[in-house]
Amino acid sequence: MKMLKLQIDGQELQAQKGTTILQAAKSIGIDIPTLCHSENLKPYGACRLCMVEITKDERTRLVASCVYEIEDGLVVKTNTERVKKIRRMIIELLWPSLTGLAKEYDVASSRFWPKETECNLCGLCVRYCSEIRKLDAVYFKGRGIDRELAIVPELARECAFCHQCHELCTGGWIVYHSDQAF
Amino acid sequence: MPRLKSPDDLYELREKLKQERDQRHTCVTICSGTGCIACRSQDVVAEFEREMAEKGLEDKVALRRTGCYGLCERGPIVVILPERICYLGTKAEDVSEIVSETLVKGRHVDRLLYEDVETGQRIVRLDDIPFYRKQERLLLEANSLVDPKRIEDYIAIGGYSALAKVLLEMNAEAVIEEIEKAGLRGRGGGGFPVGSKWRTTRDVPSDPKYIIVNADEGDPGAYMDRSILEGNPHSVLEGLIIGAFAIGSQKGYVYVRQEYPLAVENTEIAIKQLEEYGLIGKDILGSGFSFTVDIQRGAGAFVSGESSALMSAIEGKVGEPRLKYVHTAVKGLWDKPTCLNNVETFANVPLIINNGSDWYGRIGSDNSKGTKIFSLVGKVNNTGLVEIPMGMSLREIVYDIGGGIPNGKKFKAVQTGGPSGGVLPEGMLDIPVDFDRLEKVGSMMGSGGMIVMDEDTCMVDTARYYTDFLAHESCGKCVPCREGLRQMLRILDNITSGKGREGDIELLEELSEFLQEAAFCALGSTAPNPVLSTIAHFRDEYDAHIRDKRCPSGVCKDLIAYQIDAEACIGCGTCARNCPVDAISEVEGENTVYEIDQGKCIKCGNCIDVCPPKVEAVVKISSSVLLESA
Amino acid sequence: MYLDEKGAAGAKTADVLVIDDEESMREGCHQTLEADGYRATTAQDGRRGLELIETMHPKVVIVDLKMPGITGMEVLAEISKIDPTIVSIVITGYGSVESAVESMKIGAFDYMTKPFGPERLLESVKRGMNLNEERKAAAQPSISPEAGEAVEGPALDQQTVALKSLELLGQYYSLGLDKRDFLDELVNLETEARFHAETLGWIKEREKILREVLQNLRVVDEVIAQYEYEKSAVLQVMLEVQRRLNWLPRHALKWISRRLKVSLGRLYSIATFYEALSLEPSGAYLVEVCTGTACHVRGAPQLNATVSALLGIQPGQTDSNMLFTLKNVHCLGCCALAPVMKIGEQYYSNPTMKKLEGIFDSLKREKQDYAKVEVA
Incomplete structure (x- = not known):
């Protein structure tokens, strides 16, 4: 496998082609916060918490580190002011789900209206049920700001007896609702 | 139907069809685009058929249902060729007069001709009408020459000769070079150079390759693609086949909104005819090149206009955008190299091949070559589709072609680029309309929606309108787009209902910046444009809503009220009869006057519309005034 | 004795009989069924299968349609003669939907297309067992109201409903023909008739719904084939x-x-x-009010408010008569005629309140007249 050279937060490292920035950072002990990511599932790139600043050919931009695969000569910064600003906004928007992170990023409260459900729509349960359980009992219903989580009525019974996705849940919706639907 | 096995077969057929056409010198064309059909142009067609049969004119005069003529507000449009006599607003009952006067005696029916607003003069020829005079209708002109349901019409006017030229006289490289030299840029929104897109797709060493026509016209207030596909589907398909040849694809898709049933139908018919003539299928015109096309109906999702989301939809999935760090030209439909262009883009291709890149390069401005079709709508006198060379100023489009603002109202802004674009105020009317200039001033070309707004349009309401649209049309996958737009909409809802607070504008700006930086796809990152551009140019309107709880344009429902001036009211009761919720009733007293129950009123404004012009007893007031007096 | 017949030796009855000439199929089904607690038995051709049906009276028979000798279709026809309460499920090859449909017509309850998994098999057998019980209950002659009420309960499949209707009809007529004591019986008969008419009506309603469902499924099959x-x-x-x-x-x-x-x-x-798809039935008329930008700036919100007030429903709702569904659409592509409303295929440009009233009234009348014709 081809090895590529890159720099993350000032540290030089080598990693295999096909590695994501998130994985590469982890390998040298740099922790990038995530919400919708799980090592056992396909990268999804939806929560944007893991965004980092990359510089390539003198062009700097923001990318989601969980999906962006490393390139030779890439310079990555995981904790710049620009990145922190985004994370702080996400913490506020998903308030109070990310109170653990809130402290680290110095967010004491949210300026926004609270979400209507405890669900963060991170999709971990949906993807778990689809990719690993291969059942598709949980699905995203609707789109845009009306998007919500729902359980397929015909499969509610199996859902109530499975619970395998519970430990992935970031907001609590599936934990509360998987039994009730049946 | 004979299969065409070589270019000679095609040319032979064309000559034959041309002769047939020439036999009947005069041709009555009746617009059968959706706009005119809505105004019952079908009845006009039927009446012409009947009248002409009765007068025995069928052998001398041809009758043709054509695609859209563009001046949709004045439909149904009847144009008589070759003189190009143009009758507007034609009704079935006008037909016998047209037949006996114009077709038999060669005289005009004056009352159906265009009347110049200023001089009161009647204009006979289509091309002399101000709406058409400044246009350069390279694409739309063919709409009047063909019946979209007949491939023979398209072949007769030289259709598919560009395809024959490409297949037999050029190689793929030469085609791409020609498109590059012409400087053709994508008409779908971003304005990406078409030639280089084709080259990238062609150069990916992976097969098969796919090519897609994006006809999922999702911009609210725009219908250019609809009109082309309805009026001249073969021009798009010819461009598509040429594109397929250039990138080395054997399979194409037309992804068309199912809300456009006529476009779906005409495209289906066109594909069937192409199969019958052997212009798609195996070994096209004996060149060895094979290609097939399928129609895919879009199920109604604005986000499907995003190329990767559209591909998801074709694969039968929820139309969410995909990770695009690898471009769809490399990994698109079913992870294969895929080239996607918009309807209008493909329609330009045969023109360039037929007339050469040098000719094409002379039309338009520096970096924006060719013409662009706009849907000029909203508060403007001549609404419809206009095709202009790029680089023309907004002022020329709105005033010279559009005829200015109706009812003596004042111009306020023009919105371009749809939900991803922005508003341009009076001071920007002189900028030339092309890809780069529009982007520079905070809007964009988009697919070609151009909505004119007058003093009665509220800019905060406009921002709220687009944000609401996007909040519901976003796929809802990523946090910035879903949660960010949710909050932006809440804030705008508050402002427009009089609950805005100091600091709201700054919060909107902060959220906007966040969306631009962090959203997953272009829908999200461009979503703040309507908000940002209205704040930039019309901040005073925001302030009026937030500080004075007042909507200066009298639009925002919660900030206005309707009242009847008892002094002026003549007690005719028209308003009461036109109130859908029975909120208007007679007041007991000496004279009969009416009053509005504010608790019941839904502010539909019917009362103010129907109050006789000389009376004008119903007035719109700021609701804060009502509160103070109460 | 057929040596490869699983579970047949010794056992006098069985829940499920699998008839298939393909050994792996027999084997697989047998194992799956036994593992799930069913008493299963197998036969390798139609002749042997019918013998076992006569002797063992299984509750459910699974039969492959394509077999040498006696075909699956023939087996099906025989089963209904031997014991109409036996539920039959057919196995078909991929893509032979037509024969599956044919088999349903002569009494098959369900069909499974090869290849199918254990879940599919168990699900079908489970439903088959339930149905068998229902059929057995229904086969008990019942003329008392109490027994009649036992008909009510979980959703019935089409075959059961048809069967029950026939039985009830038969009972009704036979009562009228057999009795000699005319006057007394006439009173009895009237009571019976009233009761049966009610039950029949109820069953007919169900049957109507089931027919509709079946028709819908045929539509789906046609579309999928297309x-x-x-x-x-x-x-x-x-x-x-x-x-x-x-x-x-x-x-x-x-x-x-x-x-x-x-x-x-x-x-x-x-x-x-997707906007175009709906999980709710819509009214007879779909009223679409365009909310595109061109319409918005030219008064779509006002039009919307008026239409909504006149119909008494909000966008996205259907009225209680299932007559009108009001929908807001993003752009109908008729921007030059803004504001636009569309009902069915007809577009209306900026209709006034009076015009709207006229349109809705005439549509309401149209529907009423139609209903009258239907009744007549």
Whole structure:
């Protein structure tokens, strides 16, 4: 496998082609916060918490580190002011789900209206049920700001007896609702 | 139907069809685009058929249902060729007069001709009408020459000769070079150079390759693609086949909104005819090149206009955008190299091949070559589709072609680029309309929606309108787009209902910046444009809503009220009869006057519309005034 | 004795009999069924299968349609003669939907297309066992109201309903013909008739619904065939089904899911994602008010408020008579005629309040007249 050279937060490292920035950072002990990511599932790139600043050919931009695969000569910064600003906004928007992170990023409260459900729509349960359980009992219903989580009525019974996705849940919706639907 | 096995077969057929056409010198064309059909142009067609049969004119005069003529507000449009006599607003009952006067005696029916607003003069020829005079209708002109349901019409006017030229006289490289030299840029929104897109797709060493026509016209207030596909589907398909040849694809898709049933139908018919003539299928015109096309109906999702989301939809999935760090030209439909262009883009291709890149390069401005079709709508006198060379100023489009603002109202802004674009105020009317200039001033070309707004349009309401649209049309996958737009909409809802607070504008700006930086796809990152551009140019309107709880344009429902001036009211009761919720009733007293129950009123404004012009007893007031007096 | 017949030796009865000439199929079904607690037995051809049916009276018979000798169809026909309470399920090859439909017509309860998994088998057998019980209960002659009420209960399948209707009819007529004591019996008969008429009506209603469901499923099958069973055409299939049925009933989704082997979860998320698809039936007239930008600036909100007030429903709702559904659409592409409303195929440009009243009234009348004609 081809090895590529890159720099993350000032540290030089080598990693295999096909590695994501998130994985590469982890390998040298740099922790990038995530919400919708799980090592056992396909990268999804939806929560944007893991965004980092990359510089390539003198062009700097923001990318989601969980999906962006490393390139030779890439310079990555995981904790710049620009990145922190985004994370702080996400913490506020998903308030109070990310109170653990809130402290680290110095967010004491949210300026926004609270979400209507405890669900963060991170999709971990949906993807778990689809990719690993291969059942598709949980699905995203609707789109845009009306998007919500729902359980397929015909499969509610199996859902109530499975619970395998519970430990992935970031907001609590599936934990509360998987039994009730049946 | 004979299969065409070589270019000679095609040319032979064309000559034959041309002769047939020439036999009947005069041709009555009746617009059968959706706009005119809505105004019952079908009845006009039927009446012409009947009248002409009765007068025995069928052998001398041809009758043709054509695609859209563009001046949709004045439909149904009847144009008589070759003189190009143009009758507007034609009704079935006008037909016998047209037949006996114009077709038999060669005289005009004056009352159906265009009347110049200023001089009161009647204009006979289509091309002399101000709406058409400044246009350069390279694409739309063919709409009047063909019946979209007949491939023979398209072949007769030289259709598919560009395809024959490409297949037999050029190689793929030469085609791409020609498109590059012409400087053709994508008409779908971003304005990406078409030639280089084709080259990238062609150069990916992976097969098969796919090519897609994006006809999922999702911009609210725009219908250019609809009109082309309805009026001249073969021009798009010819461009598509040429594109397929250039990138080395054997399979194409037309992804068309199912809300456009006529476009779906005409495209289906066109594909069937192409199969019958052997212009798609195996070994096209004996060149060895094979290609097939399928129609895919879009199920109604604005986000499907995003190329990767559209591909998801074709694969039968929820139309969410995909990770695009690898471009769809490399990994698109079913992870294969895929080239996607918009309807209008493909329609330009045969023109360039037929007339050469040098000719094409002379039309338009520096970096924006060719013409662009706009849907000029909203508060403007001549609404419809206009095709202009790029680089023309907004002022020329709105005033010279559009005829200015109706009812003596004042111009306020023009919105371009749809939900991803922005508003341009009076001071920007002189900028030339092309890809780069529009982007520079905070809007964009988009697919070609151009909505004119007058003093009665509220800019905060406009921002709220687009944000609401996007909040519901976003796929809802990523946090910035879903949660960010949710909050932006809440804030705008508050402002427009009089609950805005100091600091709201700054919060909107902060959220906007966040969306631009962090959203997953272009829908999200461009979503703040309507908000940002209205704040930039019309901040005073925001302030009026937030500080004075007042909507200066009298639009925002919660900030206005309707009242009847008892002094002026003549007690005719028209308003009461036109109130859908029975909120208007007679007041007991000496004279009969009416009053509005504010608790019941839904502010539909019917009362103010129907109050006789000389009376004008119903007035719109700021609701804060009502509160103070109460 | 057939040596390869599993479970046949010694046992006098069985729950399920599997008739298939293919050994692996017999073996697989047998194992799956036994593991799930059923008493299963197998036969390798139609002749032997029929013998076992006579002697063992299984509750459910699974039979392969394509077999040498006596065919599956012939077995099916025989089963209903031997014991109409036996529920038969057929196995068909991939793509032979027609023969499956044919088999349903002569009494098969369900069919499974090869290849199918254990879950599919167990699900079908389970439903078959339930049905068998229902049929057995229904086969008890009943003329008392108490027994009649036992008919009520869980949803019945089409065969049961048809069977019960026939039985009830038979009882009704036989009562009238056999009795000599005319006057007394006439009173009895009247009471009976009234009761049976009620039950019949109730069953007919069910049957009507089931017929409708069946018809819908046929539509789905036609559409899927039109798209050549292509999994990736699922969105196009859903659009076409929506166009033909005017909505996507749950049974249609289930059928699509089973036929195209696409998970129900995915179908639900597609159905709720796209504007054109609906999980609710819409009214006889779909009233679409355009909310495109051109319409918005030229008074679409006012038009919307008026239409909404006149129909007494909000956008997205259907009135209680199932006559009108009001929908806001993003752009009808008729921007020059703004504001635009569309009902069916007809577009209306900036209709006044009076015009709207006229349009809605005439549509209401049209529907009433239509209903009258239907009744007559």
